[in-house]
Amino acid sequence: MSATESAQKIQAKFGDLVSAPSEFRGEISVRLADAEKIFDVCSFAKTQLGFDYLVDISSVDQYGEDPRWTVVYHLRGLGHGQELRVSTQVSEEKSELPSVFAVWRTANWHEREIYDMMGIRFTGHPDLRRILMWEGYPYFPLRKDFPLAGKPTDLPGVAFTQPAPLEGGPFVTVAGGKDSIDREPRVRNPET
Amino acid sequence: MAHVQDIEIRDSAARTALAADELQDAQGEKMVLNMGPSHPATHGVLRIVLELDGEVITKADPDIGYLHRGDEKIAENMTYTQFIPYTDRLDYLAPLASNVAYALAVEKLLGIHDKLPPRCQYIRVMCCELARISAHLLGLGAFAMDTGAVTVFLLTFTEREKIYDLAEAASGARLTTSYTRIGGLARDVPPTWCDQVRKFLQEFEVSLAESETLLTRNRIWVDRLRDLGVISKEMAIDYALSGPNLRGSGVEYDLRKAQPYLCYKDLQFDVPVGSVGDCYDRYLVRMEEMRQSMRILYQCLEKIPGGGANAAKEPVCIPDGKITLPSKLKVLSSMEELIHQFMLVTEGVNCPPGEIYFGHENPKGELGFYIHSKGGGTPYRMKIRAPSFVNLSILGELLPGCMISDVPVVLGSLDFVMGESDR
Amino acid sequence: MPTQSEYAYDSKIEGDIIVTRVDAALNWFRANSVWPMPMGLACCAIELMASGASRFDISRFGSEVMRFSPRQSDCMIVAGTVTYKMATCVKRIYDQMAEPKWVIAMGACASTGGMYRSYAVLQGVDHIIPVDVYVSGCPPRPEAVLDALMKLQGKIRTQPVLQNLNVVKSLAGTNQS
Numbered sequence: 139m140s141a142t143e144s145a146q147k148i149q150a151k152f153g154d155l156v157s158a159p160s161e162f163r164g165e166i167s168v169r170l171a172d173a174e175k176i177f178d179v180c181s182f183a184k185t186q187l188g189f190d191y192l193v194d195i196s197s198v199d200q201y202g203e204d205p206r207w208t209v210v211y212h213l214r215g216l217g218h219g220q221e222l223r224v225s226t227q228v229s230e231e232k233s234e235l236p237s238v239f240a241v242w243r244t245a246n247w248h249e250r251e252i253y254d255m256m257g258i259r260f261t262g263h264p265d266l267r268r269i270l271m272w273e274g275y276p277y278f279p280l281r282k283d284f285p286l287a288g289k290p291t292d293l294p295g296v297a298f299t300q301p302a303p304l305e306g307g308p309f310v311t312v313a314g315g316k317d318s319i320d321r322e323p324r325v326r327n328p329e330t
Numbered sequence: 331m332a333h334v335q336d337i338e339i340r341d342s343a344a345r346t347a348l349a350a351d352e353l354q355d356a357q358g359e360k361m362v363l364n365m366g367p368s369h370p371a372t373h374g375v376l377r378i379v380l381e382l383d384g385e386v387i388t389k390a391d392p393d394i395g396y397l398h399r400g401d402e403k404i405a406e407n408m409t410y411t412q413f414i415p416y417t418d419r420l421d422y423l424a425p426l427a428s429n430v431a432y433a434l435a436v437e438k439l440l441g442i443h444d445k446l447p448p449r450c451q452y453i454r455v456m457c458c459e460l461a462r463i464s465a466h467l468l469g470l471g472a473f474a475m476d477t478g479a480v481t482v483f484l485l486t487f488t489e490r491e492k493i494y495d496l497a498e499a500a501s502g503a504r505l506t507t508s509y510t511r512i513g514g515l516a517r518d519v520p521p522t523w524c525d526q527v528r529k530f531l532q533e534f535e536v537s538l539a540e541s542e543t544l545l546t547r548n549r550i551w552v553d554r555l556r557d558l559g560v561i562s563k564e565m566a567i568d569y570a571l572s573g574p575n576l577r578g579s580g581v582e583y584d585l586r587k588a589q590p591y592l593c594y595k596d597l598q599f600d601v602p603v604g605s606v607g608d609c610y611d612r613y614l615v616r617m618e619e620m621r622q623s624m625r626i627l628y629q630c631l632e633k634i635p636g637g638g639a640n641a642a643k644e645p646v647c648i649p650d651g652k653i654t655l656p657s658k659l660k661v662l663s664s665m666e667e668l669i670h671q672f673m674l675v676t677e678g679v680n681c682p683p684g685e686i687y688f689g690h691e692n693p694k695g696e697l698g699f700y701i702h703s704k705g706g707g708t709p710y711r712m713k714i715r716a717p718s719f720v721n722l723s724i725l726g727e728l729l730p731g732c733m734i735s736d737v738p739v740v741l742g743s744l745d746f747v748m749g750e751s752d753r
Numbered sequence: 754m755p756t757q758s759e760y761a762y763d764s765k766i767e768g769d770i771i772v773t774r775v776d777a778a779l780n781w782f783r784a785n786s787v788w789p790m791p792m793g794l795a796c797c798a799i800e801l802m803a804s805g806a807s808r809f810d811i812s813r814f815g816s817e818v819m820r821f822s823p824r825q826s827d828c829m830i831v832a833g834t835v836t837y838k839m840a841t842c843v844k845r846i847y848d849q850m851a852e853p854k855w856v857i858a859m860g861a862c863a864s865t866g867g868m869y870r871s872y873a874v875l876q877g878v879d880h881i882i883p884v885d886v887y888v889s890g891c892p893p894r895p896e897a898v899l900d901a902l903m904k905l906q907g908k909i910r911t912q913p914v915l916q917n918l919n920v921v922k923s924l925a926g927t928n929q930s
């Protein structure tokens with residue numbers, strides 16, 4: 139049974155919520171339309187399809203699009219060696235989806251990191267607090283509207299931050315310009 | 331007349347348990363001990379908040395993030411080639427392996443990771459295995475030093491200096507090599523490099539045997555490590571451990587065998603697997619992995635295309651001007667190469683839109699890169715799946731029940747590195 | 754046989770005694786036994802360990818005992834990236850060190866933030882503690898660390914000892930760290 143067949147079984151069980159499996163560079167991905175069902179999809183994948191290993195949970199900030207957050211789950215079955223990617227989307231007003239901690243305990247720290255960096259909350263998580271930044275840090279650093287240099291904060295006794303000297307911002311090329319003048323590395327100011 | 335009284339000394343675990351029982355009614359308070367970020371035995375800046383009942387740990391809460399440098403946000407603002415030095419500093423004990431992992435991830439996005447020139451593949455495999463030996467040696471040395479066996483630390487560091495010499499000959503730097511490029515390597519190895527590797531392996535065999543006689547059958551070492559920090563198979567899979575931590579618990583899963591990349595298909599090697607899942611098993615798995623790495627290196631030295639000195643001038647980079655920098659002579663004389671050079675340096679390697687995940691068997695575990703690209707030379711989002719980050723999450727379940735003096739042993743056997751864990 | 758010169762001494766009468774100034778003697782003691790407090794944070798810590806291992810051997814300079822206790826050490830070698838989260842710890846440990854104390858900022862990250870110009874990295878440890886020697890490199894070779902130690906020893910040898918007594922008096926007076 140290949141990963142495509144596993145994806146089709148998920149599609150069979152959950153119907154319209156799950157897209158048809160797409161392939162890119164040998165990897166199979168499915169999209170889940172309703173983020174609330176992620177717990178059911180993941181526990182089905184683990185118990186019925188043998189995906190007992192959660193490799194990674196990532197989050198992507200699709201700045202300017204609605205829904206803004208994409209949360210990507212990488213599943214793997216050690217027994218059959220298949221890999222599957224399940225991605226789901228969450229809108230910015232909601233910024234919440236169920237935690238899969240009860241399916242794989244490794245999701246604990248991954249979800250804490252996503253909360254810390256992007257600000258997406260996970261309902262049902264036993265201990266959702268910041269993991270890489272300190273408690274009380276007011277921003278979510280990996281969002282696209284947060285500058286790389288950072289913003290000044292001060293939490294006396296715990297930590298302070300100052301903006302890093304980037305002289306106007308990182309000079310980065312922008313993809314998709316018509317000609318090389320558009321694509322030239324320029325200052326990319328954050329969108330605030 | 332003198333009164334003789336017999337003193338009965340039971341073993342320490344029984345005594346602790348008895349004391350805990352007796353004290354339960356006497357004082358109901360537990361002590362909170364902060365094993366702070368600056369600590370000799372926490373292998374980097376890790377803070378563990380321990381709740382103690384006497385000497386026994388009842389709760390452990392690891393606090394990480396003291397080395398969080400914002401690598402993922404930096405990656406969104408750099409071209410793919412500009413990010414290579416940051417990958418050195420992820421797992422700074424084995425920078426060559428992290429370089430290879432990142433290069434393979436971007437090459438998978440481009441679709442060329444199985445089309446690399448064979449000499450490049452063999453050199454990358456040799457670099458990975460040298461990095462594996464180097465990382466295991468330091469993990470072992472620091473582990474032994476924390477438990478008191480300081481001689482092993484000095485022995486392993488002497489061997490690591492030889493690996494540093496090899497890395498310096500190949501890439502120019504001892505520690506932060508930045509050796510791979512997208513589509514190949516920065517430069518070919520010098521002509522005498524393979525002979526130096528062979529010489530190193532002969533000396534390393536002797537030194538490894540010496541470290542083994544000092545530790546493996548050492549009564550104190552075995553007593554301290556046996557039956558401590560037992561991770562069962564189910565727990566290891568549930569917590570998504572990888573590398574020697576997973577294999578020490580009996581799960582035979584190695585990415586070099588399960589999803590072969592580079593030229594590992596053509597090489598013969600075994601994957602050591604533990605049985606019990608305690609600290610001693612993980613230590614034995616790491617020692618045997620070093621031996622298997624030596625075996626791989628000998629095979630590579632035999633099979634490398636072009637031989638040691640590359641008299642046949644085999645390429646080490648994909649000869650595609652849109653991916654690899656052209657040679658400088660051509661750049662300064664020919665228009666097409668000049669344009670390629672300009673595009674590659676200012677805009678970076680133009681990758682197609684899409685998302686990939688690539689997992690690589692690093693010494694610490696599975697280092698994975700999830701790259702979400704919207705086209706162009708910079709990634710839209712790069713997530714680094716760090717093995718140490720995932721391995722550390724098990725501490726909250728592993729430490730309760732141990733005593734304080736067991737904490738350095740458990741931490742050393744998990745062999746994590748904070749640069750990777752916090753990114 | 755007693756000598757006539759007033760600068761020489763007769764070892765048969767006075768024993769093995771050298772007459773010198775307090776400053777020179779105390780500075781000689783201090784310079785040749787700088788006990789480092791390794792604030793090993795990131796990759797530079799590995800090169801610091803390498804400089805303590807047998808090939809580069811920092812103990813020839815008197816710095817063998819890498820005391821992890823700040824109260825027992827003289828020089829804090831900040832090796833690695835100092836993040837904002839770690840900054841308060843570094844400052845607290847620096848405050849716990851006893852006078853006289855020195856700081857070596859090892860590597861690019863400790864000197865100026867290095868290549869990590871981001872929201873989470875302190876751009877140089879000299880924002881929070883006074884640094885005596887900066888070592889460049891990413892990571893600096895162990896030879897560079899030893900060179901920094903030698904420069905620090907040179908600085909210590911020329912330091913007037915009585916200055917520290919004035920510092921103590923002013924600390925007591927103004928109550929300022």
